[in-house]
Structure formats: structure tokens, C-alpha cells
Amino acid sequence: MALRVLHAASECAPLVKTGGLADVVGALPGVLAAEGVEARVLLPGYPAVMEALGATEELPIPTGLDRELTGGPARLLSAEAAGISLLILDAPARFTREGGIYETAGRDWPDNAYRFGAFSRLAALIAAEGVGGWQPDLLHAHDWQTGLAPYYLMLAGRPRPAVMTIHNISYQGLFPPAVIRPLGLPEAEFTPDGYEYWGEVGFLKAGLMAADAITTVSPGYAREILTPAFGMGLEGVLQARAGDLSGILNGADTAVWDPATDPLIAAPYTAVEGKGANRKALVARFGLEDGPGPLLGVVSRLTRQKGIDLLLAALPSFLDMGGRFVLLGSGEASLEAAVTAAAAGSPRRAGVFIGYDEALSHLVYAGSDAIAVPSRFEPCGLTQLYALRYGAAPVVARTGGLGDTVIDANPAALGAGVATGFVHRAGDPDDLAHALARLTAAHADAASWSRITANAMRHPVDWDESAAAYAALYRRLVG
Numbered sequence: 001m002a003l004r005v006l007h008a009a010s011e012c013a014p015l016v017k018t019g020g021l022a023d024v025v026g027a028l029p030g031v032l033a034a035e036g037v038e039a040r041v042l043l044p045g046y047p048a049v050m051e052a053l054g055a056t057e058e059l060p061i062p063t064g065l066d067r068e069l070t071g072g073p074a075r076l077l078s079a080e081a082a083g084i085s086l087l088i089l090d091a092p093a094r095f096t097r098e099g100g101i102y103e104t105a106g107r108d109w110p111d112n113a114y115r116f117g118a119f120s121r122l123a124a125l126i127a128a129e130g131v132g133g134w135q136p137d138l139l140h141a142h143d144w145q146t147g148l149a150p151y152y153l154m155l156a157g158r159p160r161p162a163v164m165t166i167h168n169i170s171y172q173g174l175f176p177p178a179v180i181r182p183l184g185l186p187e188a189e190f191t192p193d194g195y196e197y198w199g200e201v202g203f204l205k206a207g208l209m210a211a212d213a214i215t216t217v218s219p220g221y222a223r224e225i226l227t228p229a230f231g232m233g234l235e236g237v238l239q240a241r242a243g244d245l246s247g248i249l250n251g252a253d254t255a256v257w258d259p260a261t262d263p264l265i266a267a268p269y270t271a272v273e274g275k276g277a278n279r280k281a282l283v284a285r286f287g288l289e290d291g292p293g294p295l296l297g298v299v300s301r302l303t304r305q306k307g308i309d310l311l312l313a314a315l316p317s318f319l320d321m322g323g324r325f326v327l328l329g330s331g332e333a334s335l336e337a338a339v340t341a342a343a344a345g346s347p348r349r350a351g352v353f354i355g356y357d358e359a360l361s362h363l364v365y366a367g368s369d370a371i372a373v374p375s376r377f378e379p380c381g382l383t384q385l386y387a388l389r390y391g392a393a394p395v396v397a398r399t400g401g402l403g404d405t406v407i408d409a410n411p412a413a414l415g416a417g418v419a420t421g422f423v424h425r426a427g428d429p430d431d432l433a434h435a436l437a438r439l440t441a442a443h444a445d446a447a448s449w450s451r452i453t454a455n456a457m458r459h460p461v462d463w464d465e466s467a468a469a470y471a472a473l474y475r476r477l478v479g
């Protein structure tokens, strides 16, 4: 019989997405099916999710999810969308609102502890008791929004095992102690050895304490988060649980991200020589004047993590060498202003689109010769995987999953014929400028360039190995 897994997550592509978490949760059910795992995804009933549902079936909501948490009436719905079997917590008082799913106008929703507390509570109840005749063998919780789910399951006596996956440890879900009682957490455990994080309630920390296994999204990040420089204060908790921690690399959904069939690009292609029409469309879209140098693209949230400020420091010399630059991104106002100002300084060579645009992101990967990911830290990173798949050489910082997925075009790798991109020291604008100079030189040498980009397109970015790794972990825990 198939192993049954309940995924609890706040995002799931293509229904609701703010970042890579959504891509991963959206891909896992499909890739796990091939491993004999039957997965369902529990999602909050955000407006975008509710609108995407076709027929729904209402299931009896487990007792134990009280109104104080849901803020009013709540329903549990079962539905299919985008080929994914979904369970939805439809709690309008918590999830039916305009604005972002975590914040509005740059401020976190004041009831986030209750929104995601209710969601986590429901996940634990379904894991423990099943619903509508469906009993999961295991709970898989993703990121801080579901950190309390393994914790509630632990309080219920661990009826099923739980996996907690860290997609980004810099988002921890921290709330004032006033939420302890409404959330039904044991006050005695509000200590540094429990779920307290420096005077606050830590949702992710609770999940890390309680889960039977902890995973993160690359082997590199699994090592890094054990250190103070990357652990964001949770390195001690993780060190204590190091034996239960592993890194399983994210993959790309190769059905969605396929340059041979992608309906969102200007012209499909199967080899890098076929990118020309897409470059032309991309250059036109950003109103640039084309030239022979490499076109460097960025698709990114604009936060300090992503290191776009470092890239801006290296940009003038790259443009002077004949490069072109396009950026699609949104996020912090100061970074939006900085990238806009940088592009305005070279309007024919650099262009910026501020906003979130899934369709345009596909054209950026298809039309660019290279994709920059200069992150200060990067748990896995998906944009470099899409870049590889679309024959755009990734220019990445050596950190987390970036270092695990890109092979630098150094003399040894070039000699062995395995280079796929350009890797620089994280947080170092000079080394980044040097990588862009190496990119420019390699691009000018047709033979070298076609080797690097052909290697990139051949590099496996699918889920096969990682889906097998998750399935093996689940089987070990279920026993």
C-alpha cells in the first residue's frame, strides 16, 4: 500500500506563491507519487486558493480546533486543483483578506500567530486522527508557518512521526508570550530548552524540537545552519539534533520548466542556439539596445539576503565590458529604488521591472545568457536550477544550495568539460565583478560558451534523486 503523507504548507504553486517554498510544495506530490507515496497538501484558504478550486467536498472538521484560533466559523474542504489533492482550511476571519498572505503594506498581519497556529493545530489533528476516511502515516511540515504542527503532535503523544523542513531559517515565526495561552502551549515549556526564542514564542523552533526528523533543502545549507553565521540563533538547537538533520536538494518541476514546450516564452528551443529569438524578445520587452556582449538576468525577491546591492556595485564594470542587464523583482522599497536608479543610469543597457510576474520570469530565463544569484546565503535556490535548464549560465555565490548545484568554469572544470557557470565568494563584490569578467570572456569565445551552456542544459535539475531520498526518510520513520 502507498505510504500516505500529509504536507502542511502555507504556499503551493501554482495556487499561492511568494517564493521557492511554493514551487517545492507544488512539485512534491507529483514526484512522490512515482515513489509510491500518496501525498495531500493542507493549505490555508487564501482568496487565490479558494478561487482556483473547482468542486469541493466539505469534510467534518476534527474537534479540537477552537474558534478562538480560527476567529470565527471554519470549514475543512477537500478538493483537487492543478493535479494536487488538497485539504483546505477555510477560515474566512483569518484568511479572506486583501493584501499579502503574511503582511499588508509591509506590516505583518497582527494575528499571524493565530492564523498559523490554527492551521498547524488542524494539521496535527488530521495527522493524528485522519479525516474523511484518509489517515496519513506521517506529517511533513514546511517552514515556520507549520512549526507548531509537529509540536502539537508531540503534545498528543506522537501518534505519527513528523518531518520538519527548513526552507529558510531566517524566517522563524516569532511572537510575544501573550499568544501562549490562546495557542494552548504548555507554559512550563516557555524556556530556552523549550519553544522560547529570546523571550518570544518561536514557531520554527518548536517544530525543530518536536519533529522526528529535520530536513533542509540542500546539503550545503544543512552544514551551514549548524554554525552561528547561518543558524540565526537556532544553531544550538540544530547541533543538539544534528543526527536527525539532513539536506535534500530541491529539484525543478521539469514539466513546467521546459524550454522545449514552455508556452510563456517567445520561441521554444532544445539547444542553446535556439535562445536567440527569446533574447530578442527580452531585450525588446525591457527597451534595451542589443549588442554582442552577454545578457545577464535576475529574477529575485529584493531583500538583503539576495545580495542585489553587491551586484549593483559590480554592474558598471560589466556594462562597460559590453554586457546587458535585466532584472525582474520586488521587495524592500530601498532595494527597489536602488535597482531602478542603477538601470536609469544606463537606460540602453540595463532595464528593471519592479513587480511579480510569473510569465515574464520564464522569458528572463529563456532570453538571458546568464542568470545572477549573488545571495549572501541561499538555502537551495531555484532560479539557478531554472537557469541551468534554460541554458543560461548561473553566476552564483558559493553558499548553501548554490554551491551544490553550479560547477565553476575554472581551468580544471573547463579542462574536464564539466563547467556549468561561474561561482564567486559570497558577499564579495570584487570577486563577483571578477566572475562577471570571466563570464564576459567566456561568452566571447564561441566554442567555450557553447560547451558551458550545453553542460548547463544537460545538468540534472529534476526531482528524481531527492524524491527517492524523501521517500526513504518517510519509510524509515514510519518503520
Ligand code: ADP
Residues within 6 Å of the ligand: 018, 019, 020, 021, 023, 299, 300, 301, 328, 329, 330, 355, 356, 357, 358, 361, 380, 381, 382, 383, 384
Ligand atoms: P526564495 O524562495 O528565497 O525567494 P528561490 O530561488 O528558492 O528563492 O525561489 C524563488 C522563486 O520565485 C523562483 O520560482 C523565481 O522564479 C520566483 N520569483 C522571484 N521573484 C519573482 C518575480 N518578481 N516575478 C516572478 N517570479 C519570481
